[in-house]
Amino acid sequence: MTACLLSSSLTMVMAVAAASQGERKRAVRFILLTMAGGVLFDVLHIHEWLGLIHEGVTPSSNPWGVPLFGATFFGLTGLHMTHVTIGVIYLGVIAIGFGRSKFSAEDVEVSGLYWHFVDLVWMFILPMVYLLSNRI
Template sequence: MNPAGGTVSEANLPLGAHAPGILEASPFAIPSKKLVMWLFIISDAVTFAAILFAYGYIKNASPNWPEPFKFSPSILNVMLMTFILVSSSLTMLIATRAAKAADKAGALRWTFITVAGGILFALLHIREWFALIGEGVRLFQNPWGSPLFGATFFAITGLHLTHVIGGVIALTVVALGYKRGRYKADDIEIWSLYWHFVDLVWMFVVPMVYLLNVAR
């Protein structure tokens, strides 16, 4: 109420002010949904950091740690997977810019190209798993050395693969919703943050899990 007994309205307030009781979109300078995504990314980054640290500790504490990855086909396959994932990060960036420019067709096209890249990455990863299983690698045994190699390898790559598959599903849902008008350009941008994070994590997985275990 104002001093005269009337109700305070937005129109009577200075520019940038809000009437009492009007909810803000976020208590911070960024939208609530983007804030939630950033908090998730930070917590997930801590999780991956802890797992990779534990992996490094276990590897250094195991004198007979195996080095099973030959340049061909293992490292070549990893290089291809990395190229696909980095490329998908670029296509997701283009999709976000298109969405911000109100280019719905372009945003959808590049988002679905990103999804296709994620699916291809997942298929190559699963093929790699089956190849290792065919060579005798199990969770707690392998033919080359420390039985913990299989458990740590499948745990790290499996967690990352789960994030990739989750991202593929989320981007598909958001893209279809964006096409129907249920989601906006901001939603494309928010999920692009997740996808870039998944790509960044892979940049740490490759040297620690693969390149430091190349067969000599």
């Protein structure tokens, strides 16, 4: 999941670079790749959620430890996943608009800033929720 987001950030920065050089088709292709990374992240995340729910982890219960973990896990990752999903929709709108010359390179750049922000948040969720959870 981390690889998906990091790689999608790379393709997004390539899209912004292509857009600023006026290469519309290349920029749209990179935006679509970024969206694919976001969708793959969502699919993997939902798969993980379903697995945990099946094991008995819910927002109010955790069979392996403190119940608060369930609430924290689903709250944090759920909000992040919502942002990723909104980002994918946002990028879709930008890709269509930029492909039809309705949006400028600056619009692509702003959408890129949003996408990198989503990636940046994951950089803190990964250690705080995933890597440290086996120690608490």
